[in-house]
Amino acid sequence: MGVIVLVFLLPMGEFKTFIKYKNVLLLLILAAGFIFSFFFFLKPKILEIFDFRKKINQEKNTLAALTQKVAALNGLDELELERKTEVLLKALPPEKDIVTLLLTFKVLSSQEGVTLKGVKIDPDENAATSLEIEGEQEKIMNFLEKIKTSYPLMKPEDVALSYHKNENLIEGKIVFRTFSQPLPKSLGSIESPLLPITPEEEKSYEEISKFNSVVIEKDLEPVQTGKENPFL
Amino acid sequence: MDRKIDFLKAYEKPISSKKIPRSLLVGGVIGIIFYIVLIVAIFSFWLFLRKEYGEISHQVEEKKSQISQMRKRESLYILLKQQLNALVKIRSEGEKDFLQAFPFFLKFQGGEINFDKISASAKEGIKLSGRATNASTLANFLSLIVSSESSNLFSKIILDSLTRDKDGSYSFSFSFAYGGI
Numbered sequence: 001m002g003v004i005v006l007v008f009l010l011p012m013g014e015f016k017t018f019i020k021y022k023n024v025l026l027l028l029i030l031a032a033g034f035i036f037s038f039f040f041f042l043k044p045k046i047l048e049i050f051d052f053r054k055k056i057n058q059e060k061n062t063l064a065a066l067t068q069k070v071a072a073l074n075g076l077d078e079l080e081l082e083r084k085t086e087v088l089l090k091a092l093p094p095e096k097d098i099v100t101l102l103l104t105f106k107v108l109s110s111q112e113g114v115t116l117k118g119v120k121i122d123p124d125e126n127a128a129t130s131l132e133i134e135g136e137q138e139k140i141m142n143f144l145e146k147i148k149t150s151y152p153l154m155k156p157e158d159v160a161l162s163y164h165k166n167e168n169l170i171e172g173k174i175v176f177r178t179f180s181q182p183l184p185k186s187l188g189s190i191e192s193p194l195l196p197i198t199p200e201e202e203k204s205y206e207e208i209s210k211f212n213s214v215v216i217e218k219d220l221e222p223v224q225t226g227k228e229n230p231f232l
Numbered sequence: 233m234d235r236k237i238d239f240l241k242a243y244e245k246p247i248s249s250k251k252i253p254r255s256l257l258v259g260g261v262i263g264i265i266f267y268i269v270l271i272v273a274i275f276s277f278w279l280f281l282r283k284e285y286g287e288i289s290h291q292v293e294e295k296k297s298q299i300s301q302m303r304k305r306e307s308l309y310i311l312l313k314q315q316l317n318a319l320v321k322i323r324s325e326g327e328k329d330f331l332q333a334f335p336f337f338l339k340f341q342g343g344e345i346n347f348d349k350i351s352a353s354a355k356e357g358i359k360l361s362g363r364a365t366n367a368s369t370l371a372n373f374l375s376l377i378v379s380s381e382s383s384n385l386f387s388k389i390i391l392d393s394l395t396r397d398k399d400g401s402y403s404f405s406f407s408f409a410y411g412g413i
Contacts, residue, residue, distance in 0.1 A: 027260065030260070030264065034267065037271065041271065042270075042271060042274060045274050045275060045278045046274060048278060049274070049277060049278050049281060052278070052281040052282060052284075052285050053281065055285055056281065056284055056285050056288060059285065059288040059289055059292055060288060062292050063288060063291055063292050063295065066292060066295035066296065066299065067295060069295075069299060070295055070298050070299060070302075073299065073302045073305055073306060073309075074302075076305055076309055078304070078305050078308065081305065081308040081309060081312055082308060084312055085308055085311055085312050085315070088312060088315035088316065088319065089315070091315075091319065092315055092318055092319060092322075137338055137341060141331075141334060141335070141338065144331055144334075145331065148331065153319075153322065155322075155354070156330075156331060156354075157353065157354045157355075158351070158352070158353045158354070159330070159331075159350075159351065159352045159353075160349070160350075160351040160352075161349065161350045161351070162348070162349050163341075163346065163347050163348055163349070163362075168342075179318075179322055181314065181315055181318040183311065184310055184311060184314050187303070187306060187307055187310055188310070190296050190299050190300065191296075194306070194309060194310075194313075195313055197312075197313065197316060198320075200320055201313075201316035201317065201319070201320050204316060204319045204320050204323055205316060205319070207323075208319060
């Protein structure tokens, strides 16, 4: 448009020159149009096409992963998950549960007729827990077996048994390793896939679910002492 | 007859534009048509891809909102998975469950064989010290200790010491290294 306006403003001599070369000029304008449209329309669109294709592929992959995750989540039974998690939290508490450990030792020793002479529990997560016990050989072995199959999970690391002379009594010092597992801090991104539970994990759960809970909720409730109403 | 000649009138050559060769003209027109078709095709394809991208993005958002609604279930599952993973690690640490070997020793205790001390460690093995009332009891005990049952439990059995006491009894101490436990 600007070119046309300029043409009419040209002096007569130059107008004649313009008429003479108008076809050439037209070609030049067309060529300029080609170049202009290529750089300002065609090239950006072609680049956007490549970008879209890349983004579409990424989104397709994300969609496939999310669809799989939705299907997996739909297939989970919330009640069963709660039940299993509860069992595992008993086996592997988020932190060293000193009260439960103490009660477990106390209840099991009295159940098995073993004298609990000393207990040392360090609040440090990695520190070992040690017990000093006394009792008959069979009872001590039963006590150890029961501890091995009780919540929370414990592993005997060192056992030293001394036999009393002319008596059927054994004095023992047992060092246990206790375990805890802190709760996950975050759920991760919404796109992160749900890792399937492996047969090995399933087997471990089956084994641990057979363990016994020595301490029941009632044992952990605080015992009320003194008057209910101090003003009476 | 008078003829007037106007000498001042100049000859004007008619203005004619430079002619473009026909082949160039035809080629140019075809080129323009091709170029326009190309632009339309690219623009249409761009529109199609933009629409497809929008649809997929919408589906992704829908799935994300579905997952958000099941966040509690997901968190329970993640917790369960983490606990199971930790449990498997603990159980596969390779530490020996030496309590399995205790019944093997304890069946000898009492009567003619009396133990003084048994110490067992998950890492170092089992150490056993005791007393046998006489040589034949000791020999019998030794043969039982190196039986096939013990070879399933231990890889190495070392007799650390053996002493004959004044009363004819024998004091002994053994070390057992874990094998098949």
